[in-house]
Amino acid sequence: MVADKRVITLEEYTIQKQKDFPNATGDLSKLLRDIGLAAKIVNKQVNKAGLVDILGTTGGNNLHGDEVKKLDIFANEEFISSLTHGGQCCGIASEENEEFIVINDEISRNAKYVVSIDPLDGSSNIDVNVSIGTIFSIYRRLSFSGSCVLEDFLQKGTQQVAAGYIIYGSSTMMVYTTGYGVNGFTLDPSIGEFCLSHPDIKTPESGKMYSINQGNFVNFEEGIRNYIRYCEGREEKDQEPYSLRYIGSMVADFHRNLINGGIFIYPKTKSRPKGKLRLLYECNPLSFVAEQAGGKASNGFKRILEIEPLELHQRTPILIGSKSMVEKAEEFIAAGTEAEVS
Numbered sequence: 658m659v660a661d662k663r664v665i666t667l668e669e670y671t672i673q674k675q676k677d678f679p680n681a682t683g684d685l686s687k688l689l690r691d692i693g694l695a696a697k698i699v700n701k702q703v704n705k706a707g708l709v710d711i712l713g714t715t716g717g718n719n720l721h722g723d724e725v726k727k728l729d730i731f732a733n734e735e736f737i738s739s740l741t742h743g744g745q746c747c748g749i750a751s752e753e754n755e756e757f758i759v760i761n762d763e764i765s766r767n768a769k770y771v772v773s774i775d776p777l778d779g780s781s782n783i784d785v786n787v788s789i790g791t792i793f794s795i796y797r798r799l800s801f802s803g804s805c806v807l808e809d810f811l812q813k814g815t816q817q818v819a820a821g822y823i824i825y826g827s828s829t830m831m832v833y834t835t836g837y838g839v840n841g842f843t844l845d846p847s848i849g850e851f852c853l854s855h856p857d858i859k860t861p862e863s864g865k866m867y868s869i870n871q872g873n874f875v876n877f878e879e880g881i882r883n884y885i886r887y888c889e890g891r892e893e894k895d896q897e898p899y900s901l902r903y904i905g906s907m908v909a910d911f912h913r914n915l916i917n918g919g920i921f922i923y924p925k926t927k928s929r930p931k932g933k934l935r936l937l938y939e940c941n942p943l944s945f946v947a948e949q950a951g952g953k954a955s956n957g958f959k960r961i962l963e964i965e966p967l968e969l970h971q972r973t974p975i976l977i978g979s980k981s982m983v984e985k986a987e988e989f990i991a992a993g994t995e996a997e998v999s
């Protein structure tokens with residue numbers, strides 16, 4: 658019998674998987690499809706960014722002082738619109754908005770999910786045609802009904818119901834987990850559907866690539882500097898040097914390491930003592946995906962998913978990727994910390 662080569666779309670997949678959960682209402686499936694819809698619309702603009710007047714900046718800066726690119730704003734508005742009209746989400750925390758957004762229409766007001774999102778991460782790469790991405794995290798609300806509240810967003814990463822990212826690269830992919838493994842869907846522009854292309858992704862136990870902004874070397878703690886020296890083959894004679902790959906777009910670096918093996922590190926520095934990357938809508942979602950694919954994610958001392966969020970835009974240092982590489986880096990950090998203390 659000829660194997661069934663028919664593609665499975667994101668919509669079909671979410672419906673199929675829903676059958677595995679008798680109590681499933683279909684709300685999460687619809688929410689994931691709402692995210693997929695916004696991703697397709699953003700993808701269309703990203704792919705022609707050089708041709709229309711959405712390149713360049715708005716001339717403004719976001720609340721974190723980062724220069725805001727027009728595509729940032731477009732992506733933020735698109736995801737907010739899709740989530741608002743989808744009716745499955747009662748609130749949104751976005752990297753582009755200082756406060757969380759309450760979705761208060763009669764359908765969404767009592768929806769059971771909230772979403773934290775970085776609508777377009779790595780946007781400094783937009784004008785130079787480097788891959789960028791969207792990162793999202795979905796939680797069940799803690800408040801019972803009516804308008805969502807801050808506590809609905811300030812939940813540990815272990816409480817995520819689903820999380821994932823879209824990478825707008827040589828192809829556009831949506832990769833996500835609901836806690837039962839990781840699956841990747843590639844956008845087929847000819848039919849306008851995300852199609853299952855990478856079922857049950859498992860990240861290699863180790864790898865030969867490390868991703869870090871080595872330009873900050875002098876500002877890193879000793880343990881990180883020693884781990885970099887190890888990656889360069891200087892620490893142990895039988896250690897083959899790794900390759901340094903740093904795109905400056907977390908989703909792109911993370912995705913490459915997820916598939917091929919590797920480690921991404923954004924540690925604390927003298928100027929950023931809490932790190933740069935955001936816990937709620939960058940580190941928690943990618944850490945959920947990493948762990949579900951057999952990898953690891955920590956702040957050097959503690960599992961990212963166990964960090965208690967205290968504010969929406971909280972930053973954290975992060976080491977994420979192949980399990981044995983993260984553990985090796987943690988050993989260097991621990992040794993470096995001991996040396997500093999002694």
Ligand code: P6P
Pocket residue numbers: 778779780781870905906907908933934
């Ligand atoms: P740096 C992009 O601005 C971002 O948030 C991540 O996507 C990326 O990994 C990191 O910052 C790059 O930061 O300080 O190395 O330019």
